[in-house]
Amino acid sequence: MFDLKITGGTVVDGTGADRFTADVGIKDGKIVEVRRRGPNDPPLAGPAAETIDAAGKIVAPGFVDIHTHYDGQVSWDDLLEPSSNHGVTTIVAGNCGVGFAPVRPGQEQWLIELMEGVEDIPGTALTEGITWGWETYAEYLDVIGSRELAVDMGSQIAHGTVRAYAMGERGARNEPATAEDIAAMSALVQEAIEAGALGFSSSRTLAHRAMDGEPVPGTFAAEDELFALGRATAAGGGAVFELAPQGAAGEDIVAPRKELEWMRRLGEEIDCALSFALIQVDADPNLWREQLELSAAAHQAGSRLYPQVAARPFGMLLGFPGHHAFTHRPTYRRLKAECSREELAARLAEPAVRQAILSEQDLPLDPNVLFDGMFALAQYSTERLYSLGEPPDYEPTPDRTVAAIARDRNQDPLATMYDLMLEADAATMLMLPMFNYADGNHDAIREMMTHPAGVLGLSDGGAHCSMICDASYPTFLLTHWARDRHRGEKLPLEYVVRKQSHDTAQLFGLTDRGVIAVGKKADINVIDLDALTLHAPRMAYDLPAGGHRLVQGASGYTATIVNGVITRRDGVDTGARPGRLVRGGR
Structure with missing residues (x-):
């Protein structure tokens, strides 16, 4: 007996292959059968506790959002909106060098102010909402691991927290690290990867500043520090090294070339995936293309360098x-x-x-x-x-x-x-x-998204609450890029689905999801593509302490399924919480 059957849908399986009509059988959180059907074939045999009639609808893998900032929100919010109402079934937090672990007792408020300044998450909401209960990064993962969520969540260890924990005030103020400091930070990173961190993240862009105006710890880290932390990431068992590079916000157009040069060398040495934010800046509107070419050359030289790109203009x-x-x-x-x-x-x-x-x-x-x-x-x-x-x-x-x-x-x-x-x-x-619209259209974005090295990210789900609501990227990709674009070439639906499911999952080593195939996790979306609509952004006042955030709704998702359990029906939360912490393959 199946726990759930999805019958008669048009399967876009996440591999990029052509769509096909099929029934999908689910048992114990896994896909146990994918039966292709011709026009006259009977449906998949066998009883099921529930059946979803998906005739005329798209059946796609759950989406994997690799660039979010739910590090604090996860401790009070098991729904993890706004990402969870846009077909996202797995999120990765801990980006841009900021997070909440490790944390020394008494350092909590400083981490809140760092996150508030960098990611525009109301500090009052973080102060009231975060329950804490950890010091080490491994303990932080254990706390998340005890939570029952609407989506799966993985986390990265952040350079800012590591530097502050290991170096105290000197680290917070971006003073140079000694050999002893670097050794202490390296031990923290390796332990975190061994405990299940999906990656290590750092920020080197001057636009990322704490509430006191100080850049994120690690912004000016020397190469010996960066390479040591990269080696620690590899020593822990291998994970992603994620970076918001210098010049990412256009403040220095020479810096990105230098950043790619050292990242390429680091990638060749540690054999880990390196991912960095890539946007088009007005100061040098074609620099992004050069960065893509450098990334392609790095791949050929044996360095896995992945530009992380956005699906639409980047601004506010x-x-x-x-x-x-x-x-x-x-x-x-x-x-x-x-x-x-x-x-x-x-x-x-x-x-x-x-x-x-x-x-x-x-x-x-x-x-x-x-x-x-x-x-x-x-x-x-x-x-x-x-x-x-x-x-x-x-x-x-x-x-x-x-x-x-x-x-x-x-x-x-x-x-x-x-x-x-x-x-x-x-x-x-x-x-x-502010970025990605120097040409007044989406042609540059399209070229970024179709580059072999490019991965979709930068949604910043859970962050920049008063300025953006780009957690709606998955719906925008389906509606704008695959269906509605009128000012240039569209993208095939199969490609759009693959880029935000299989490809993002693979970058972080999450090989158990991202495609609809027997043996894979039953993370699935059933979508009425013709009716799929991205609504206007609006301000909500639903964070702790009355904090506000921009949200953007969507209609047209018939069902979202996580670990074989329906979490949303017709866009409405079912109350089911099958999502869990995702630890790395180490």
């Missing part, structure tokens, strides 16, 4: 619920302090209030408040700030910029920006693409 969302151009206008400040969210939305729509806010001068910038200057960025970005529409269009044409709409309306651009954000009860968000 601006609107009244989050950052916007009017945060420093006195009338807005007063109303925000006096009104509830609902009252504020209504007051902002009043003509007199609108006129007052538009006519006022900005209050002074507070240099001690992180991101306090975002209002000025918004004011000077009207030529690059886009109205997304509903459903959102992430490849908008130039006529959809705030400035272009203002010219069409014969209106001041800031007035147009105000009116656009006022739509949908003052909840509309506008898109400011």
